[in-house]
Amino acid sequence: MSLFNKAYAEATGGAFVLRIEDTDRVRYVADSEQQIFDTLRWVGLPWNEGPDVGGPYAPYRQSERLDTYRPFVEKLLASGHAYYCWCSTERLAGLRAEQQASKASVTGYDRLCLGKTREERAVLSGFSETPVVRMLIPDDAPLTFTDVIRGEVNAPRPDDQVILKADGFPTYHLAVVVDDHLMGITHVVRGEEWISSTPKHILLYEFLGLTPPAFAHMPLLRNTDKSKISKRKNPAARLVWFREQGYLPEALRNFLQLLAYPPVGDSEVATFDEFVAGFDWAKVNTVGPIFDLKKLDWLNGEYIRALAPVELAVRIVEHLEFTGEWAEATDAQRELLRRATPLIQERLGVLSEALPKLAFLFTADADLVVADDARAQLGANAAEVLDASIAALEALEPFAADEIQAALRAALVDGLGLKPRFAFGPVRVGITGSRVSPPLFESMELLSRESSLTRLRALRATL
Incomplete structure (x- = not known):
């Protein structure tokens, strides 16, 4: 929703407002507000007005605006469009259970308190000392409204909604x-789950003599099996999850555009500015889009490959510091990663894959562990291959990728008569501890001759 709110505001020269709606104190989570700030900024959707940046209508936290709402409640009570309700939570729970058990055609509050004074209600069962305030839904309440995206929409009849809780x-x-x-x-741009509440809101505008805004209800995202995405069951329902996994914010933003909007131009890869330039509510797809992570993986790969290697290296470092894998990168780590990034850029899907692919470069020679599957694939001639490799590299100058490749090819392919596809396997295992790695000769150049020889000798000593 934030993406489309921001896009429309940008397209029309309006303001994107971030308001913290924290009136439900039961569900309030202390650090959730900062997480909203951090993730929206990370994904590239800054706001024009909000709690942390201010604006002409501050404060922007509803919990700081309680005195603002009371006069509107009093106006609704005075006009007869709202009434006090003293029913206890136990009575209301019993009423719901009774309606469900009887499969009643009309459900909701039964208006026991309507028209009664506190004293009249107190003599009845299920009384609570502190009342709530409910809006009175008229029998002829309009249930149809015009949606910016969907056109004419029909909603179910609401019951007498609580508008002021017992806690004030x-x-x-x-x-x-x-x-x-x-x-x-x-x-107002929000999810389609709020369609059923819109008649209540339109009535409140009418009761208070106010002009309602335009409503645009976005489709809900669906899993690949068409089921509704659940925040409890699907970690991808949390925006911060994508940052943790190492997706680029511009790729995620592009992916979210495509979920409910056709591609901009001939390519599915499009910037936010391109999205804004042709923004039109009529193009929004109202059918619940499928949240397919494979599509996001593809997009993320496209964006990763489009980055300059030095910029990609910066992104990788930022990711490692965000996840805590690197508390704070040293200058040496940054420089080594910068030099190594071109080796993995074409093979990188998400930023979180970078360190595992390059871990051998950031591991001390003495701490390198040879994986069991890598050791198991060493042939009977591994010792001979390592001896020849060590001899070929000891005096090599300069110790650069092309020279390393030429020296090893001469020693192993020409000298020992090995096929290229098999010749360098033991060397790769000795250098990286793995069967699969980034380009071998470039990796050895990054390690240096001393480190490369130390690792090859260590593996040779175990054979």
Whole structure:
């Protein structure tokens, strides 16, 4: 939703407003606000107004605006569009259970408190000392509204929604109506799960004599099996997960565009500015898009390969510091990674794959561990191959990739008569500890002659 909010604001010269809607104190998580700030900035969707940047309608946290809502509640009570409800949570739970058991055609609050004074309600069962305030839904409540994306939309009839809770906090329904009005919001972009609540919001605007904004309800994302994505079951429902996995923010942004919007031009790879330039709500797909990570993996690879190697190296370091794999990169680590990045760029899918592919370069010679599968594939002639390789490299000058390749080819292919595809296997295992690695000769140049010879001799000593 933030992506399309931001795109429309950019396309029309408007403001993208970030408001923290934290009136549900039961579900409040202390560090969630900072996570929202960090992840939205990381993905490249900064806001024009918000809690941390200010703006003409501050404060932008609803928990700091409680005095703002009370006059609107009083106006609704005075006009008869709202009423106090003293029903206890136990009574309401029993009412829901009874309606479910009887499969009642009409569900929701039964209006026991409507028209009663506190004293009249107190003599009945299920009484709570602290009331809530409910809006009174008229029998002829309009259930159809015009959606910017979907056109005419029909919604189910709402029940008498709580708009002010017993703790003095407004519910989402009242708070967003009041704030959208006071903050001059022209377009509300949200998920389609809020379609059923829109009649309540439109009624509140009507009751308060306010003009409602335009509503645009985006489709919900679906798993590959068409089921709804769950934050509890699918880690990819958390934006920070993509950063943890090493996706590039511009690739993720491009991927999210494509989920509900056709490609910009002839290519699926498009910048945010290109997306904004031709933005049109009519192009938004209302059918629940499939969240296919394979598509994102492909896009991420495209963006990785398009980066200059030095920029990619910077991104990799930032990722390693973010995940804590490198607390703080040293100058030596940065320089070695910069030189090694071209060796893996074409084979890199996400940033998190970089360090495992290059781990042997950042491992002390004495700490290098030869993997069991790599050791198992060493042939009977491995000792002979290593002896010849060591002899060929000891006096090699300069110790550069082309010279290393020529020296080893002369010693192993020409000298021992080995086929190239088999000749360098023991050398690779000795240098990297693995069967598969980045280009061998370039890796040896990065390690240096001393380190390369130390590793080859160490493997040879075990044979």
